[in-house]
Amino acid sequence: MKIYNNSIDGNLNLVKDIQEIYYTKKEDVQKKLDDFKNLWKYGSDTEIFIELVFCLLTPQSKAKSSWSAVQRLIKKDLILNGSKNEISKELNIVRFRNKKAEYIVNARKVFTKKNKISIKYEIMQFNDNYKLREWIVKNVKGIGFKEASHFLRNIGKGENLAIIDRHILKNLKYADIIKKIPDSISIKNYLNMEIKMRKFAEKIKIPMEHLDLILWCKETGEIFK
Numbered sequence: 001m002k003i004y005n006n007s008i009d010g011n012l013n014l015v016k017d018i019q020e021i022y023y024t025k026k027e028d029v030q031k032k033l034d035d036f037k038n039l040w041k042y043g044s045d046t047e048i049f050i051e052l053v054f055c056l057l058t059p060q061s062k063a064k065s066s067w068s069a070v071q072r073l074i075k076k077d078l079i080l081n082g083s084k085n086e087i088s089k090e091l092n093i094v095r096f097r098n099k100k101a102e103y104i105v106n107a108r109k110v111f112t113k114k115n116k117i118s119i120k121y122e123i124m125q126f127n128d129n130y131k132l133r134e135w136i137v138k139n140v141k142g143i144g145f146k147e148a149s150h151f152l153r154n155i156g157k158g159e160n161l162a163i164i165d166r167h168i169l170k171n172l173k174y175a176d177i178i179k180k181i182p183d184s185i186s187i188k189n190y191l192n193m194e195i196k197m198r199k200f201a202e203k204i205k206i207p208m209e210h211l212d213l214i215l216w217c218k219e220t221g222e223i224f225k
Contacts, residue, residue, distance in 0.1 A: 014174050015204050022206050022214050028223050029213045037156030045117045048155055049108075050079060052119070054225075055151040056103045056142050061094040063224055069094050080108065080117060103142030110139055129157050145190045153209065154225055162194040163212045167219045175200065 022029070039047060050070060057066035072090040073079050082090075084101045091097035111119040126132035129152060136148040143151070149161040162168065169181045177196050182189065201208045217223050 011175050014171070018171070018211075018214060018218065019204055019206070021218055022210065025214065025217055025223065026210070029210050029217075032213060032223055032225070033156070033209060036154055036158075039154070040120075040156040043155075045111075045119050046080065048119050048123075049111060049117050050074065051154045052107060052111075052140070052143075052151050053079060053104055055147045055154070056107065056140075057091065057094050057100055058150065059142075059144075059147065060096070065093045067225070079104075100142065103140075106141045107143075123155075123157065129159060129161060132157065133161060145187060146185075153212065158209055160198060160208050162197045162208070164190060164193055164197070167215050168197070168212065171215050171218065172197065172200070 039051070053073070054066055054070050057069055069091050070079075073082065073087060076082070076086075076090065078087050078090060084098075084105050087104055088097050088101035091100055094100060108117070111117050111122060113121070123132060126135065133145065133148045133152060136151065137143055137145060140148075146164055149158060149163045150165075152158040152161055153163060164185065166181075169178070172178045172193065173181055177200050178193060185193070197211070198208055201211045206214065213223050
């Protein structure tokens with residue numbers, strides 16, 4: 001079966017590699033995405049908030065280390081009840097733990113209504129996930145477009161949103177979609193790269209929400225979150 005063609009822009013060998021991984025891992029990717037959607041459908045406000053905490057921890061830290069830190073917080077009942085100092089002590093495996101502890105406490109305040117977390121209600125006020133992402137970036141300290149996209153993907157709300165991290169940037173460069181990997185990304189540049197990634201996904205016939213997990217798998221050898 002021919003899985004790429006000469007009309008696709010970029011490095012054809014890379015495109016072929018990506019598509020081969022996709023056809024091998026497609027069922028695993030779909031299962032992961034279904035798990036994310038089920039989290040939104042059946043998960044509690046606390047479980048949704050835990051995903052936000054995870055995404056608050058990921059900047060400049062490994063995803064698995066961030067998730068391990070989340071597990072520590074859950075075990076000690078600090079996600080909803082811990083002080084900044086208590087939370088910070090459990091974040092010694094991620095970078096900028098004091099700042100991130102502060103972000104978690106601030107996020108908790110944003111989504112606390114009548115003394116309990118009510119994050120699903122706030123999210124349900126939006127029918128447009130682009131506007132929802134903008135609202136999250138504006139209202140939750142420590143969250144940029146990448147982290148907000150990551151969070152929304154992990155709760156089944158990330159359709160057509162790109163999680164532009166170092167894995168994505170590396171592959172976009174290899175595919176000749178971008179000329180170089182930027183040191184920092186403005187909102188305008190992020191949105192422009194998101195458009196380019198969406199077009200790339202369309203050309204290689206891989207759904208946008210699948211492509212991020214495939215590129216992550218390509219770089220790490222596994223499908224995580």
